[in-house]
Amino acid sequence: MHRRTLAGIVTGLTLATTAGCGGADVGADPGLGKDHGAVEGAREVAEPQLHLTTIDADGAVAQLDLLEESPTEIGTIGAPGAVESDGRYLFATTAEGVEIVDSGMWTWDHGDHFHYYRGEPTLVGTVTGDGDATVATGPLSTAGSTGVFFRDSGEAVLLHNEALADGEVRELFRIDAGSHDGLVAPIGDGALVTVADGGAITVIRYHDADGKAVGEETPCARASGTIATKVGVVVGCADGAVLATETDGRIGYERIPYPSEAPRATRFDGRKNRPTVAALSGKSGIWLLDTRERSWTHLDAGTSLHQVVAVDDEEGHVLALDTTGRVRVFAAEDGKQLAVTEPLGTSESAEIQLDQDRAYLNDPAKGVVHEIAYADEARIARTLETPTVPEFFAETGR
Template sequence: MNTKHLTLPSVFLISALALTACADGASGGPGSDEPDAAESGGAASGEPAAVESSVESTSEPAVEPSDRETHEAGGPSPRLAITYDGGVSVLDGATLEVLSQDEAEGFVRVNPAGDGRHFFLTEGESFRLIDGGTWGEPHGDHDHFYTTDPHVSDITVDGPAPGHVVSHDGIGTLFFDGNGEIHSYDLADLDVESPLETEVAETEEAHHGVAVVFPDGGRFETLGNEDERNGARVLDAEGEEIVSSEECPGVHGEAAGSDGMLAVGCEDGVLTFDGAEFTKIQADEEYARIGNLFPAEDSPIFLGDYNLDEEGEEPMTEVALVDTASGEISTVDVEAPYNFRSLARGPQGEALVLAEDGVLHVIDPETGEHTDQLEIMQEWTEPEEWQEPRPAIRVVDDIAYVTEPDAQTLHMVDLGSMEIINSAELDFTPNEIAAVDGRTAEGAEDHEGEHAAEEDEEVDDAEVDEEADHEDHDH
């Protein structure tokens, strides 16, 4: 096992030291990675309507959100949210220090909210907003970056069987499997100090699905009911169907590719939407379920899981490389079992597979060749129930975060040098992991925030008072 402790890449080291230099920012986006869940209930389609999320108090916070101290950082400062039995923790992405631990009832899940700062905790029959405590603010031709203490808020969006969380083009979408409700929100509106207003629409029937709301008010949504799922459709802002396809049995997951392409997995391939029409990319096998897709920036190729056993008894060992440019699906045998939390993309678009042999496999998506590998942990076996902890991987820039539940450990892997550069023992067994990078996501920079506003005021004052010095302002 190749391990080097406490050696951090420069971008993370700069953030950890909280320097006050200015740095440019970029945006990123999440993919979807949930397995199937039970569908229940029913709903009729309707026009979008504005609602305000409920605010439910579970316990008095030790510090009010507005009382938290703010620190300026020298660059983006990633934060990680990790769930465990009975709670959720937020960690510093550079040092792996546990910054907060909060109790939560029942089985909980976590997803990035889409703005580079917040998470949504799936808890019972609600999505609960978490402030990861890291963000960037535009300031002229560059960004300034800040951190504060994480905060699990009392702001929730409620509904039966909360499922997928996705975001595109400045809009986030929450999907409730139990009634088919689609709640959308502006990324710029996420704030743990203010109630969250969402626009609400509904699918024709309730099902385990996913939706994407467009800036013009239209939306992409999956088709199905409690018995089966079979495709997707696109509607305009008035709720009128524009185009649809029922060529996707068992539709699941969602990912956005290059040029705004949307893709969902099927039990016999992948269905894509290019902004005008649907295209089915057929798998060679009669049954070849691709339930989760992982995109990479500027790449037409999606990485997907590839399940050839309809009964779900045989483990997956092959991964799918879905080339949307050629309309072909190729497969690569990892020669070790893996599961739905095993896949990610690297900084150069490389396909990453964390398999049960304890090895992180690196695959060239263009050629399908194995280009590198790193032993991270001992061999392990996927648990029978999907809710039970198993190793998981998330990537921010050139760093992969890998959980090892059996050892209650979190590993930090430099994908450039392919070595473990830090490992942290946890006092809980990690289950799900999500990451935010502290950069302002596209569409979430509609207003610069209070710190940037303060800076602008001070700059204006400096123009009036020649003795004022811009370097002296506070954040």
């Protein structure tokens, strides 16, 4: 069985850069401040603590260590309808609202290097609310915030990430925005919140950490889809995207219009905290949004797709899950198909998650997650049996 070892890749770099930050002894309780991602009781370690954290249809939560292939049971939440993750937490929409699982594994992006932490997995608590919830996360799990929008009650909630890291669900604000398919996109000390007129979204508005509306509204008709990138926060609009950036506490907006009339993007996905993200465009199209260049690229996969994800690596890989359960690898430059797997499962909850050298796809029918070496002709590196059926999952520790 193939076992990937990341130690040789990252240990030297991590040890050197951790020392350069004034630091913690690797393997000991970190002496760094929270501006480096440290949390009391967690250990700073020499490599990413990559895990698969899984939730079955009844809410049983567990995780699998990807280095040791050892399982850990975490607990039980309500039956999930949807799950989002920032690479540490899983935010599961249940009948109670949004229940939060802390994997206890995370990476702190310090710009030119990273810090890696290992703590204890736990069930943090619940954000109450009515109806389907849209969750938007930021680039860091121990700083900034997480946004939750409840469709039926129209409540826009901003959560305090530092409190989450300490095991507390703390709301920075809860605003009545009226019932609609809205979103709360964290940026700076606050968040962008959709504003609807008669249930139709027309603009987005920035609210500070106290919930106060600050600055001018920005047009964004039928806003749908948001993601944090290395450059700023993207919100999808009917005619393109708004890119929001924060400088010295002030929020600025740039419009990135579509270059053609191809079907719009409504959900963005990509490797965490990279500048380029991907989105479906109709049945077989792929939009790539480069937030550094403020430009769109449109590709045609030639087959019906379920999900697309931008790797945004040096080779420009784009991964797609098609409706037959195959994972396809495309070149971002020209849309050429580079590799394709055999069918790996067609569950409605099947989803690709990825890091810099592997992708993961859950197959709940078989109770496994496939590990795919996407840069190596989409080779199946491992098929991993998870401790709970992976109806929903996240690769954590990223």
